[in-house]
Amino acid sequence: MKAALLVGPEKIEIGEADPPPLGDGEVRIRPVLAGICGTDISIYLGHRPAPYPFILGHEVMGRVAAVGAGVGALRVGDRVIVEPNYPCGECPLCRRGRGAVCARKGSMGVNLPGCFSEYATAPAEFVWRIPDGVSDRDAVTIEPLTVALHGLLQSGIGKGDTAAVIGCGVIGLLLVHSAAAMGARVLAHDRIEHKRELARAMGAAIVSGGEDAAGLWEREGVTAVFECAGAGATVELALSAAPRASEVILLGLSAEPAGFLPMRLVREGIQVRTSMIYDHPEDFGQAIDRVASGELEPARVVTRSFPFESLGEALRVAALGNEGKILIAME
Ligand SMILES: [Zn+2]
Ligand SMILES: [Zn+2]
Structure with a gap:
């Protein structure tokens, strides 16, 4: 072959x-x-x-x-x-x-x-x-969608909540899309302007390069931060800027070390968890259903x-x- x-x-x-x-x-x-x-x-x-x-x-x-x-x-x-x-x-x-x-x-x-x-x-x-109504292009992008959806579902984010997404690569963009489709308000951050525009097109309400993330997230009432960039510096940004009582979900695969101040996380009740791919078989089944229904x-x-x-x-x-x-x- x-x-x-x-x-x-x-x-x-x-x-x-x-x-x-x-x-x-x-x-x-x-x-x-x-x-x-x-x-x-x-x-x-x-x-x-x-x-x-x-x-x-x-x-x-x-x-x-x-x-x-x-x-x-x-x-x-x-x-x-x-x-x-x-x-x-x-x-x-x-x-x-x-x-x-x-x-x-x-x-x-x-x-x-x-x-x-x-x-x-x-x-x-x-x-x-794949159901007949799902296009070939939607079908082939269900795998990365499932990674993003699994990450989103690790958090308590729902309709009316505000989430921040760091890193507007494919997983970050699909997370923006999934969260927005769920009725959440999404802030998306990337260093590259073109990727910020993609995030806006996928449903982000506010986009920025991540400057003054702590102040912005506090003002906007962010309750979950998704780290999808996978770099030491962006993990540190997520952990240092996450608002009081928020959740930080790490999806990115940074091979660089990242530091954090334990006292801040403990005192301010910040929960940190990781999200690795998806659970078999429920996550794929759910992603396919949400695409077939037209939600995603x-x-x-x-x-x-x-x-x-x-x-x-x-x-x-x-x-x-x-x-x-x-x-x-x-x-
Ligand atoms: Zn992959
Ligand atoms: Zn095993």
Whole structure:
């Protein structure tokens, strides 16, 4: 099959690879659209190790091409998306319902072959049929939407509340969109003006570069702060500027240390928690329902598309960090 092979840092070659074997309980998918995610970029740049040659990609919408033995609910031709993280299901964490942080989870395009190829396989339990009314572009952006929605639902934010979102990358933008759709007022912060404009288009009421966040959030009555930028400095901003009795939800994956003043957090009753991907299966089911009902339109985060043959260029553009979601047309 045709596949985009990462043969070394920043080196993509369109070549041939053996199709992934189709095991019992698995589904083979012919990708139609795929999305580029920050995880793809860090592996592409060599910041995360990969067993070269490696097939990247985990945000995929496509059609079922074949089903393995024992797969009852899906048929060849079904329009599907993949929930691309597979908790082992057996370890103590999985048994406690904490599969999102299972140390043995399989992840498409991270420690298992990805979707930037003619065929990809996934366990049927993690393949979701998409309702007819959901467009291909909305379908392929449901995976990052689910990450954002899970983060939002970790907080107590609801209709009429005010939330602040730091970092208007794809997850931040989808969080702005989800919170605004829920009836919350959203303040969005990013250093890049163009991203602030995207946030405004996704429903943010106030946008800024994050200057005087403490004063602004206090005046505006922010009760939850979502850190989606994933840098040490922005985590410190969230923890130092969060108003009294607010919640801070960390979604960004900063590899830099961040400091905080414990006395302030304790005395002012600030709750800090993390949000890692999503819980299987309820979060994906809920995200699909909210898109199917028309409440959420995650494709609004898409700013560019490239053909499959130009995946290398698409990854280079994505790595510059100026775009929203970049899609790859796989057919
Ligand atoms: Zn991702
Ligand atoms: Zn597990």
